[in-house]
Amino acid sequence: KQEVTQIPAALSVPEGENLVLNCSFTDSAIYNLQWFRQDPGKGLTSLLLIQSSQREQTSGRLNASLDKSSGRSTLYIAASQPGDSATYLCAVRPIRDDKIIFGKGTRLHILP
């Protein structure tokens, strides 16, 4: 059964630093992987979607990579800002099941 893990659960970094959030999954048979952002008490905002045939996707200061063979994805945030503070979740779409599987998220706090 597919499992998605995000470590660490929480992270605090000073403003301006570049940082990497990690997502690992146990079964490499996936269609795609999606990164989301969630602000407290709000819904999920899609950041990046990586199809299984892709290695990475970029949007502004965000870059997401995918290594299916090792079961890992990273979300790179450049020049972090206090407005980046939020919980970041990754979700995979397995090939064998149409239900996406979410990680528990990493709660990111950017220190001004």
Add this chain to the structure above:
Amino acid sequence: DVKVTQSSRYLVKRTGEKVFLECVQDMDHENMFWYRQDPGLGLRLIYFSYDVKMKEKGDIPEGYSVSREKKERFSLILESASTNQTSMYLCASRVGQHYGYTFGSGTRLTVV
């Protein structure tokens, strides 16, 4: 820009009431989903629908039902609300099975 709209941000209902949570998408998406999100448990799938009049049970359908009479609208129904249904409810949609998800802003439901 694509949009998934949940009709209420906050709701307070009494135990035993029948509760309707409404979700509307303006993207002509085929698939729609209802999740609940609880601390420590993450997102859990309640029901989903691949097309009008169709519905499928997710991982935790007990105590809930759904209605999809029109393509753009997917309603979650709590037949008799209970305190253990206090949660954040999130609606999502997608074009089709291999595409990414778009989420609404969530409804925080409190059952007293």
